[in-house]
Amino acid sequence: MSFLKDLNEVQQQAVKYVNGPLMIVAGAGSGKTRVLTYRTAYLIQIGVPAYQLIVLTFTNKAADEMKNRIIKLVGDKSQNVWMGTFHSMFARLLRNEAEKLGYTSNFTIYDTDDSNDLIKSILNKFGKSIQSFKPAAIRAKISSWKNRLVTPEQSARNIKSTFDEISVDVYREYTKRLKESNAMDFDDLLIKPIELFKTFPSVLDKYQERFKFILVDEYQDTNKAQYEMIKLLAGKYRNVCVVGDDAQSIYRFRGADIQNILSFEKDFPDCKIFRLEQNYRSTKLILSAADQVIQNNKHRIDKKLWTENPVGEPITLLTCENEMDEGEQIAQKIKHSIKKYKIDFKDIAILYRTNAQSRSLEDALRRNSIPYVIVGGVEFYKRKEIKDVLAYLKLIVNPKDDISFKRIVNYPSRGIGDVTLKNLEKIASKYNTSLFEAIDLLEQVIDFSDKSAERLRNFKNLITKYIQIKSVLKPSELSRNLVEEIGILKEFKEESTPESIARWENVQELLSAIMEYCSTNEDASLESFLQEVSLVADIDKWDSTHNAVTLMTLHSAKGLEFKVVFIAGLEEGLFPINQSLMDEAELEEERRLFYVGITRTIKKLFLSYALKRYYMGDLIYPQLSRFFYEIKSNLIESEEYSISRKVKNKTFTNHEFKVSKSKFYEYENESQIPSYLDIGAYVLHNYFGKGRVIEVSGNGENTRVVVDFENVGRKNLMLKYANLKVL
DNA sequence: CGCATCTTGTAATTT
């Protein structure tokens, strides 16, 4: 068992603690994921058959990496481990057991958009306007019920508003319609197995026997349903190992509940707890900063974290004129870091709170010829033309899928409009069938225009044809024929605008993706391809070997590490985000997100904020985030952007930790910064030039001034960083 | 029914 030498003492103990429940709660970079990986390898090595293990990770990518690592450690026999996200593992299980729940194994997985569409159509049927009752809000409400295992009946017991009332009604109908459409939403993939296990104890028993060892990574972000599932599956053999860090719980909005950490100890009172305290990832300075930040959270489990790594360099704050300048400064620092640390582009990540921020950053990187990849954003599979083609494929696999039906029945144009569709819906509803099946009933209906009926029948024949050839053609061939027959490629080509060419390319890319899927998977079917598409996360598609700077949200960065990290947009209202400011719990989650961001860093962390930013079309003047001030200033080195411009390469000379004085102190000692300013005083700014003080607010370190500059107008500045000279 | 133009809401994070 030579590979155990890669682990420290406590890690080894956790790996070798084979039987019974155990939990590892430990800080960032302490090797939790490594323990889970080695534990899996260890179990296989000591003779546990791989198929008896189920390892639940947060992303499919993490699962892939872990699997590859394990294969390296103990060889190919580990192929049969079930390893993946809760969603993909239980979707797989459900395919085998669907019939018991009244579904068929070709059920469709509805993504969030599909769910929203379904809710719209239900509101429509109820005669409620989607203005007063937002489908997305109702969907979120229903999802949160489902995550907490609240059934439609139970949801009706606690109605506090009209919104609740409508949501309850929609929930009931939504559940019914999903089942009629042989479709499951993301939440169903978690709650349907629970329903299955509770209704059929023999099925539960089968899977308890099958999965004798259960391992869960990123446990702090599991929700009630996931926890319930762990409890059920582990109920017999109790060989369950969960690892997590409460300080990194960042998916509350998806039902994640830190309470699960406490419940685990309660529900498995004999559970062994291991604490990992050595961090192998970051510098001492980074860990101090992360710790200082998280100390501000009331709700947290105290944990120690230390490292043998060097102190490292201070954190650099970049003050930027606006979001373009932010991109530009980051680009400059990237170029500089590459040389200074002798690293590659792929060792660098730029993290941000919202996807919308990526644009200005991208522009700057492109201008500076820095290769980059974006994780997430406007996803390939969310583009209209792609969703349209996929809707055809979904309908072919599952003709009861009304949402897909509606999406494409008139795309491309077949002269089937709203009126025809409304009439068809009435018939489907009356005879309790799907829209697709309802087309057969048209003959019996008198007041249905012949022309419309004919068009619908043509559409049905088209789909039926593909349903029939599905069994003889490979998914790739079928898709190509289909795309050819509906003529969308030709249409895009003829239109020949830049957008339509992009669409043409996208559809081609989809066809290639299907082809590739067919060639890499022996038993590739349309069903399995569609499932894969529904359940891939943004991060799963990220190629970490590609030599490019990675741009992504802080959420997507969970579990990853980079030598140099930039966290952009460190501004009140953006990070922490506006919507979190009113709620203590939400604000603490924002802080945990910042903690996650900081702790991705191996060597050097940059923080940036902009003094001006366009936000939904308006120019706003953000303030530096409160989170910044939670890091002691001796860990920070700040650079006024005007200075960084002029002495670009000089500002980045060797700053040792012991030289803990940040720039601002240096200036202060030279007494160039006035500690007090009179309203009306004339001042000089390095970049903005001459101006007059309009307003002074805050005090001490947090003093802010509004200055009306002669050339550039009003600016809101931190006195501490503005480097103003009184005239 | 389909297209062009106007209006409105939107960007918080995601399986």
Next chain:
DNA sequence: ACAAGATGCG
């Protein structure tokens, strides 16, 4: 700033 949805006309 921008995209999706609504409105209105041919």
